[in-house]
Amino acid sequence: MNGLIRLEIDGHSPTPEELYFPALVNYGHLTAFQVRSGRVQGLGLHLSRLASxxxxxxxxxxxxxxxxxxxRHAVRDVPDAAVRVNVYQPAPGGVLSVLVAVRQPVYPSPAPLRLMSVPYQRPVAHIKHLGGFGQIYWGRAAVEHGFDDALLTGPDGSVSETAVHNIAFFDGTHVVWPDAPALPGITMxxxxxxxxxxxxxxxxxxxxxxxxAFVANSIGVVPVAAIDEHVFDVDDALMSMVTGALSSVPWDEL
Structure with a gap:
């Protein structure tokens, strides 16, 4: 895992035996966020996501x-980090285990993204679940075709989300979030x-x-330069409004 600082399961460094189940059984859920100076934007939403x-x-x-x-224990001496939290159940009907991976902080792409539309929507899209083979497959395919990410669409061409972002469009007045099966991302x-x-x-x-158009995830917001052959201009006023709104959200002490 690139940039890994620490990995803990239930508050301690895992043994090889404890890693066996999460390495082989891809059933569970997660959340991911950035930590800056020991604080997290939308911490309550992340905790609610894990609970629900x-x-x-x-x-x-x-x-x-x-x-x-x-x-808090996993990032105790790491003020800035990217954190991923996986929740799984090693024994059916048993207690839950929480895996926390702490990595070097990640920042938004400095360049607008180009998206390739693909015929795929995530199953159980409202849950940020493990087992994202389809997302990874189509995300890799997009990169192989010279794009930055995959845009997931339904059979009728309806837009839902990208492989790793929510997406929004701007009609000159409103920011339009697609009404389609998609993860309600915390940044969204x-x-x-x-x-x-x-x-x-x-x-x-x-x-x-x-x-x-722009995309949003736990790393931040980035304008969209193109979807397939359709080109978008970067709307500086829109992006200033969006980044200003995000910067106004308080950072909660972890």
């Missing part, structure tokens, strides 16, 4: 206070109420109706 997904997948609660203590949840937002179906045939 644990109930949905395992019918077992994961107390936010317990998850927070494990996160933070931005949506702060921007002149609306939800609507967006298809590949509709791209000409929008003057700009």
């Amino acid at each position: 997904a644990s109930l949905a997948l395992f019918d077992v609660p994961l107390e936010p206070a317990h998850a927070r203590s494990l996160l 949840q933070l931005l949506e109420p702060l921007l002149p937002s609306r939800r609507a179906e967006v298809t590949l045939e509709d791209l000409g109706a929008y003057r700009a």
Whole structure:
């Protein structure tokens, strides 16, 4: 894992035996975020995501206070980091385990992204689950074809999300978030109420109706330069509004 600083399972360094299950069984859920000066944007949303997904997948609660203590322990001497949290259940009906990977911090791409549309939507899209073979497969295919990421679409060409981002479009007045099966990303949840937002179906045939687009995930926000052959201009005023909104969100002490 590139840039790995620390890996802990349930608050301690794992033994090889403890790594056996998460290495071989790809069933569980996760969240990911950036830490800066020991603080996290949207920490409450991340903890709520872990709690609700644990109930949905395992019918077992994961107390936010317990998850927070494990996160705090893992980054105890690392003020700036990229953190990924995996939750899984080693024994059916048993207690949950929490794997925390702490890596070097990651920053948004300095260049606008080019996206390649692909015929794929994530199963159980509202949960940030493990087992993203389709996302990885199509993301690699996009890069092999000279793009930066894959844009996931339904059978009717409806846009949902990218392999690793939420996507939004700008019609000159509103930021339009696709009304389609997609993960409610934490950065999207933070931005949506702060921007002149609306939800609507967006298809590949509709791209000409929008003057700009951007993507958002836990790393940040980046403008979109193109989807397939359709080119977008980078709207500096839009991106200033979006980055300004995100920068206004407080950073919560972990």
